[in-house]
Amino acid sequence: MSATRRTRRTVRAALGASTVALTLLATSACGPDNSPGDSVATGATAAATGSATGPATGTTGLGLPANLDDLKKWKADDWEKWAKDYALPAVAKGYWTLERILSAQPVEPLKPPAPGPGGKPTGQPTTQAPQPTAPATAPATATAQPSVPGQPPADGGVDAPPKTVNAQADPHPYAKNLSVFGKIFFDKPGAQTLAPGKLGQNYVCSGTVVADPAHPGKSNLVWTAGHCAHQGKGSTFNSNIVFIPDFNASGAVSGGKRPTDVTQYAPYGKWDAVNYVTSPVWKAEGGEVGPAAQYDFAILRVKPEEDTGKSLEETVGGALPVWFNAPRDQLSITNYGYPAGPPFDGLELNHCDGGKPSRLAYDPNRPPMLTIGCSMTGGSSGGGWLAAKDGKPALVSNVSVGHDGDQKWQAGPYLDDVAAGLYNFIAKKG
Incomplete structure (x- = not known):
């Protein structure tokens, strides 16, 4: 077995x-x-727009971390404010x-x-990574690619x-x-x-x-x-x-x-x-x-x-x-x-x-x-x-x-x- x-x-x-x-x-x-209307910026977005200073980490002007990794570091007081x-x-x-x-x-x-057309999904955010939805007829043979810790997977x-x-x-x-x-x-x-x-x-x-x-x-x-x-x-x-x-x-x-x-x-x-x-x-x-x-x-x-x-x-x-x-x-x-x-x-x-x-x-x-x-x-x-x-x-x-x-x-x-x-x-x- x-x-x-x-x-x-x-x-x-x-x-x-x-x-x-x-x-x-x-x-x-x-x-x-958090509260309605807030948004989380990616690291790239935060770098481009700058960020305000928040409770324990850098944040967007709306109070969320400018970098999503900082959300993982929130302390009890940070969570309480949300x-x-x-x-x-x-x-x-x-x-x-x-x-x-x-x-x-x-x-x-x-x-x-x-x-x-071509199997690409429509109406999705554009990223540099492969799109998440493959054609329904795609074979289920793909395997996960190794990734470098702290970096996005090479295959998205x-x-x-x-x-x-x-x-x-x-x-x-x-x-x-x-x-x-x-x-x-x-x-x-x-x-x-x-x-x-x-x-x-x-x-x-x-x-x-x-x-x-x-x-x-x-x-x-x-x-x-x-x-x-x-x-x-x-x-x-x-x-x-x-x-x-x-x-x-x-x-x-x-x-x-x-x-x-x-x-x-x-x-x-x-x-x-x-x-x-x-x-x-x-x-x-x-x-x-x-x-x-x-x-x-x-x-x-x-x-x-x-x-x-x-x-x-x-x-x-x-x-x-x-x-x-x-x-x-x-x-x-x-x-x-x-x-x-x-x-x-x-x-x-x-x-x-x-x-x-x-x-x-x-x-x-x-x-x-x-x-x-x-x-x-x-x-x-x-x-x-x-x-x-x-x-x-x-x-x-x-x-x-x-x-x-x-x-x-x-x-x-x-x-x-x-x-x-x-x-x-x-x-x-x-």
């Missing part, structure tokens, strides 16, 4: 066996966030009825531009797209350790104003319970995509955010069934988001596919709608550690989510055994994304990507970008020191 297949089986076995305890990985880093909208308005009790939940529209992964950090891997639904009832996965429901900014109190304004993503290094064994943190928490440049945070772990684990709402008992489809209850963080890069530049996707991640802190005195981790029975700066050549990825776009209905937890990831980059100066074959659709945005670390599953990314052509694949951000700083900040804030 190949090493890749052994690693996949390790992750699946660790998650699928109800007797395996999910363990905590404590990480040390530094601190999270947390201007850290707290979220309370979710009205009873807002997320089953009718509202089932009517929620799936949030699509960010869509890469369609190939134009772009490989040929991976082959399609068909998503597989997990059987009901879900194994105990799959309870770390769930669905995130929310309203986009302005939804209440446009359609107050009406159905059809609600949206859904996927999320994963992750460990909290500041509160071992008692985490209330959920990892997801940045675009599932904040709409990016010029916008603000989503509202009425709720996380339902282990949604429909028993199959109670499958096949058109409509139970009246909430515990039948939300066995661990509903967990309201009380604050959140997403990367400064996403909040400054996000909204569409492009370089901001390379930092498209967010973390929610939640509390139970019905308080039992237990944390989310204690309630569901585990939380996944997060593996930052994971060696790419050691990764064999399985991702999880609740796809809701056709041919899926959003009611079933699915996974893709994607194996070794290839690379995708919209800006060669930023860490290339991880890319795997996967046929999941809208609603899987934010779903957790797992790899085996020391024989146990750890989260290494989340669904950000998705391609649904002849070759179906998804891409997630590489979690570097910026992600570690974000994680450590919200942990200490709890």
Whole structure:
């Protein structure tokens, strides 16, 4: 059996066996966030325009580091100055009825531009690096080129797209350790104003319970995509955010069934988001596919709608550690989510055994994304990507970008020191 297949089986076995305890990985880093309209300059841009002096490093006039490498060096005080909208308005009790939940529209992964003449994608920022989206018919034979530490990859950090891997639904009832996965429901900014109190304004993503290094064994943190928490440049945070772990684990709402008992489809209850963080890069530049996707991640802190005195981790029975700066050549990825776009209905937890990831980059100066074959659709945005670390599953990314052509694949951000700083900040804030 190949090493890749052994690693996949390790992750699946660790998650699928109800007797395996999910363990905590404590990480040390530094601190999270910004306000609409800010932008991160590359080193070249900063050199050309100059920069103002910021909290701990040189910054743009808008308060972000002039060089993205400086963002990795932020201290707690620097992150604190970005947390201007850290707290979220309370979710009205009873807002997320089953009718509202089932009517929620799936949030699509960010869509890469369609190939134009000659196979080149259209509508993308121009860089000196190869463009990130190859024709759907391109062979998946390209291999990652070696790079010099501290310098962009010589090939721009772009490989040929991976082959399609068909998503597989997990059987009901879900194994105990799959309870770390769930669905995130929310309203986009302005939804209440446009359609107050009406159905059809609600949206859904996927999320994963992750460990909290500041509160071992008692985490209330959920990892997801940045675009599932904040709409990016010029916008603000989503509202009425709720996380339902282990949604429909028993199959109670499958096949058109409509139970009246909430515990039948939300066995661990509903967990309201009380604050959140997403990367400064996403909040400054996000909204569409492009370089901001390379930092498209967010973390929610939640509390139970019905308080039992237990944390989310204690309630569901585990939380996944997060593996930052994971060696790419050691990764064999399985991702999880609740796809809701056709041919899926959003009611079933699915996974893709994607194996070794290839690379995708919209800006060669930023860490290339991880890319795997996967046929999941809208609603899987934010779903957790797992790899085996020391024989146990750890989260290494989340669904950000998705391609649904002849070759179906998804891409997630590489979690570097910026992600570690974000994680450590919200942990200490709890």
